[in-house]
Amino acid sequence: MSILDRLRGGRTAHDVDPLLVELQAALTPERVKMDSAQRSLLGKDASMFEGGVSGPICYPTSTDEVVAIAKIAERHGRAIVPRGAGTGLAGGAIPLGAPVVVAMTKMNAILEIDEENGIAWVEPGVINLDLTRHLTPRGFHYAPDPSSQQVCTIGGNVANNSGGPHCLAYGVTNPHIAALEVVTATGEVLLLGGLDAEPDGYDLRGVFVGSEGTLGITTKIAVRLTKNRPGVRTLLLSFATIRDAANTVSAVIAAGIVPAAMEVMDQKITRAVEHYVHAGYPIDAGAVLLAEVDGAEAGVDIDADRIRELGIANNATEVRLAADETERALLWKGRKTAFGAIAQIAPDYYLHDTVVPRSKLADVLDQIYEIADRHDVLVMNVLHAGDGNLHPLLIFDGREDGVMERIQAAGEEIITASLAAGGVLSGEHGIGVEKQPFMDQLFTSDDLDHQNRLRRAFDPTCRANPGKVLPMGHSCADIQQLRSVPTGVWG
Amino acid sequence: MTATLLSTDPVLAAFAEEVGESGPIAIVGGRTRWENGGALVDGTRTIAAPSGIVEYIAEEMIVKVRAGTSVAELHASLAERGQVTALPERGGTVGGAVAVGQNGVLRPMRGETRSAVLQVRYVSAEGKIVTGGGPTVKNVSGFDIPRLMTGSLGTLGCIAEVILRTNPMPAQTRWFASNDADPFAVHRSLLAPGPILFDGSTTTVMVFGHAPAVTEDVMMLRTLGTFTECEPPPDATGHRWSLSPRDLQTLDVAAVGAFVAEIGVGIVHASNPQPPTPLAPDVRVIHDRMKAEFDPPGRLNPGRVVGLR
Numbered sequence: 001m002s003i004l005d006r007l008r009g010g011r012t013a014h015d016v017d018p019l020l021v022e023l024q025a026a027l028t029p030e031r032v033k034m035d036s037a038q039r040s041l042l043g044k045d046a047s048m049f050e051g052g053v054s055g056p057i058c059y060p061t062s063t064d065e066v067v068a069i070a071k072i073a074e075r076h077g078r079a080i081v082p083r084g085a086g087t088g089l090a091g092g093a094i095p096l097g098a099p100v101v102v103a104m105t106k107m108n109a110i111l112e113i114d115e116e117n118g119i120a121w122v123e124p125g126v127i128n129l130d131l132t133r134h135l136t137p138r139g140f141h142y143a144p145d146p147s148s149q150q151v152c153t154i155g156g157n158v159a160n161n162s163g164g165p166h167c168l169a170y171g172v173t174n175p176h177i178a179a180l181e182v183v184t185a186t187g188e189v190l191l192l193g194g195l196d197a198e199p200d201g202y203d204l205r206g207v208f209v210g211s212e213g214t215l216g217i218t219t220k221i222a223v224r225l226t227k228n229r230p231g232v233r234t235l236l237l238s239f240a241t242i243r244d245a246a247n248t249v250s251a252v253i254a255a256g257i258v259p260a261a262m263e264v265m266d267q268k269i270t271r272a273v274e275h276y277v278h279a280g281y282p283i284d285a286g287a288v289l290l291a292e293v294d295g296a297e298a299g300v301d302i303d304a305d306r307i308r309e310l311g312i313a314n315n316a317t318e319v320r321l322a323a324d325e326t327e328r329a330l331l332w333k334g335r336k337t338a339f340g341a342i343a344q345i346a347p348d349y350y351l352h353d354t355v356v357p358r359s360k361l362a363d364v365l366d367q368i369y370e371i372a373d374r375h376d377v378l379v380m381n382v383l384h385a386g387d388g389n390l391h392p393l394l395i396f397d398g399r400e401d402g403v404m405e406r407i408q409a410a411g412e413e414i415i416t417a418s419l420a421a422g423g424v425l426s427g428e429h430g431i432g433v434e435k436q437p438f439m440d441q442l443f444t445s446d447d448l449d450h451q452n453r454l455r456r457a458f459d460p461t462c463r464a465n466p467g468k469v470l471p472m473g474h475s476c477a478d479i480q481q482l483r484s485v486p487t488g489v490w491g
Numbered sequence: 492m493t494a495t496l497l498s499t500d501p502v503l504a505a506f507a508e509e510v511g512e513s514g515p516i517a518i519v520g521g522r523t524r525w526e527n528g529g530a531l532v533d534g535t536r537t538i539a540a541p542s543g544i545v546e547y548i549a550e551e552m553i554v555k556v557r558a559g560t561s562v563a564e565l566h567a568s569l570a571e572r573g574q575v576t577a578l579p580e581r582g583g584t585v586g587g588a589v590a591v592g593q594n595g596v597l598r599p600m601r602g603e604t605r606s607a608v609l610q611v612r613y614v615s616a617e618g619k620i621v622t623g624g625g626p627t628v629k630n631v632s633g634f635d636i637p638r639l640m641t642g643s644l645g646t647l648g649c650i651a652e653v654i655l656r657t658n659p660m661p662a663q664t665r666w667f668a669s670n671d672a673d674p675f676a677v678h679r680s681l682l683a684p685g686p687i688l689f690d691g692s693t694t695t696v697m698v699f700g701h702a703p704a705v706t707e708d709v710m711m712l713r714t715l716g717t718f719t720e721c722e723p724p725p726d727a728t729g730h731r732w733s734l735s736p737r738d739l740q741t742l743d744v745a746a747v748g749a750f751v752a753e754i755g756v757g758i759v760h761a762s763n764p765q766p767p768t769p770l771a772p773d774v775r776v777i778h779d780r781m782k783a784e785f786d787p788p789g790r791l792n793p794g795r796v797v798g799l800r
Binding site for chain 2: 114116117118160161163167171172174175188189190191192194195196197198199200201202203204206207209210211227229230250253254256257258295296297298299300302303355356357358359384387388389422423424425426427428429430431435439442443444446447448450451453454455456457458460469470
């Protein structure tokens with residue numbers, strides 16, 4: 001022991017933790033962090049949940065290093081938790097039980113663009129918008145566009161089966177992934193799916209996407225390329241009530257039109273956004289519908305005209321067609337920075353995510369306003385209305401006494417109301433730790449048992465991101481000694 | 492709909508009773524792909540899944556249908572509201588199409604079978620009714636059981652009922668054929684073509700959408716070869732090869748025999764079978780564990796092996 005170590009009381013983090021020593025030997029000391037600042041930062045995601053406690057944080061640069069991390073963690077009986085940009089909103093990346101956190105952000109290369117097969121091979125740390133920017137000059141883009149696309153990673157998108165406004169016509173992440181290279185918790189490297197038309201076997205690629213890191217860690221991804229559409233029409237429809245906007249959405253779908261996107265914002269959020277980015281949104285409208293259709297230039301006006309007619313039939317007070325790309329970009333900027341605009345109103349917000357049948361949107365929105373009123377909570381609604389995906393924003397100042405209890409109670413009622421309307425728990429944020437307590441409202445015990453069987457087939461020892469998705473009592477995580485499951489998890 | 496309400500369907504309860512809790516069992520659909528995955532073990536009890544459309548909500552673009560319903564019957568009902576699903580129309584049942592998991596040649600227009608299954612209800616090896624997925628078009632609530640069941644050949648559960656995503660039928664669909672066009676150039680040049688079929692000499696392509704867009708596509712086709720409008724081609728038959736889109740450019744014609752290739756997709760319908768390509772050993776381990784988890788006694792569709800081409 002060195003003199004310095006003696007002065008520290010005979011212990012240092014470095015020489016007492018063989019796990020850390022092995023990880024640093026397998027990677028480099030610089031790419032394995034154990035300092036409290038890093039562990040604190042990576043103990044959280046973008047949600048309201050209290051941070052967990054992480055073990056060492058590794059920044060691998062290759063599949064081989066991820067394999068080494070998995071095997072070292074296994075030898076030490078520690079779990080592994082993958083992490084992208086940390087923009088998740090359901091606590092899926094929060095480390096529970098002092099696991100080894102595997103931060104994938106340094107594996108961020110676009111490896112190959114294979115136009116003949118219609119795919120690109122990328123590493124998981126590639127940022128969503130960077131990929132689309134890279135593809136645009138070749139006439140392609142990557143279709144799923146989460147609101148966090150400027151910072152979120154493709155690997156994180158795969159873990160959460162992420163959505164976005166333009167997933168209405170093009171689908172969420174899953175159908176856009178052709179193949180995955182993954183590393184299991186025991187360090188096996190698997191190629192799931194493939195570039196051929198119908199890969200053999202169970203659809204393990206399909207079940208891996210959206211599994212929130214509980215089946216393993218993605219190390220390479222073949223994403224499908226989508227051809228850019230030359231014709232785009234973006235309409236902004238104003239309504240006196242959000243019910244009229246919701247009814248228009250149902251009418252458009254019923255008419256057999258599947259627009260690229262249909263986003264609804266209520267009056268409060270529209271005002272906040274307009275104040276923030278000056279996108280030209282009408283601040284007197286009760287709600288606005290942002291609808292976009294795309295395709296061949298020759299046919300795109302037909303759907304745009306029909307949406308205009310259906311809006312007017314449903315009491316639209318104004319229908320505006322974006323005149324050019326600048327106006328279109330501005331309208332979208334308004335929508336995509338909605339959450340940033342909230343910061344002007346109160347320091348904190350809780351963003352919910354449920355899905356209901358489109359025809360129930362108006363009724364459930366009414367209930368959400370009533371619930372918020374009753375709990376004395378400010379709510380704003382911005383929603384992927386085209387696919388019934390609600391995103392109520394509960395806005396508050398966390399310093400106010402008792403506010404968290406009211407936010408939590410209102411949130412639980414919103415979830416229950418969505419389920420009662422025939423909806424589901426999450427459209428794109430996932431279950432993580434946030435929705436675990438509600439899983440048995442959507443599924444029976446047998447249903448959850450079968451989900452757990454799927455999970456065990458990949459990870460029999462339950463060391464990949466334990467304590468997530470499945471509720472306690474239905475998860476193999478029960479057999480794991482989770483040293484720090486946050487109680488209540490409300491920060 | 493709450494979990495409790497989901498479990499009280501008498502038709503499904505009767506089906507679960509029929510499946511029972513022990514003894515080898517297989518579900519028979521239309522027997523159109525009965526040979527897939529190898530031969531059924533002798534002495535296996537065979538039963539049919541319940542049939543009928545339970546609920547069709549055109550304005551939600553979803554349909555809940557029993558597995559024993561024929562795809563033709565389902566699509567006839569949806570056509571009355573101008574809709575269709577991604578399931579291939581090959582004479583079989585909905586449950587069979589989901590269990591086999593293959594796509595029809597109209598995949599570029601209608602999407603993939605496995606993306607169409609929003610919710611699946613099946614009877615487990617233990618005789619219990621299990622539900623995976625949900626009734627909405629967008630859903631990331633828990634593990635993706637519908638994708639696991641799609642293409643599992645009934646080896647993980649007896650599929651009883653599914654909720655499928657429906658698609659609006661396009662305003663126009665038109666087929667064109669050419670003997671002098673490069674099918675790969677057709678795929679590159681059109682924005683969103685329907686199927687492009689190539690048999691070594693003739694390129695047959697479908698264009699679809701609103702009339703002005705179709706007209707624009709037809710004008711593009713005319714720059715790529717001598718195209719004449721034709722009837723939809725007959726169903727592709729023969730052995731099924733799964734290749735990558737790029738593989739088709741160097742297709743070994745001697746190996747496949749007479750063929751029809753789906754350009755841009757990679758499926759080849761050929762007179763010769765595709766040589767077996769075993770799963771990677773590590774992937775096979777996961778397969779075997781999956782089977783053991785979902786069917787511990789090995790009673791579901793015994794003899795059938797998924798991933799044995």
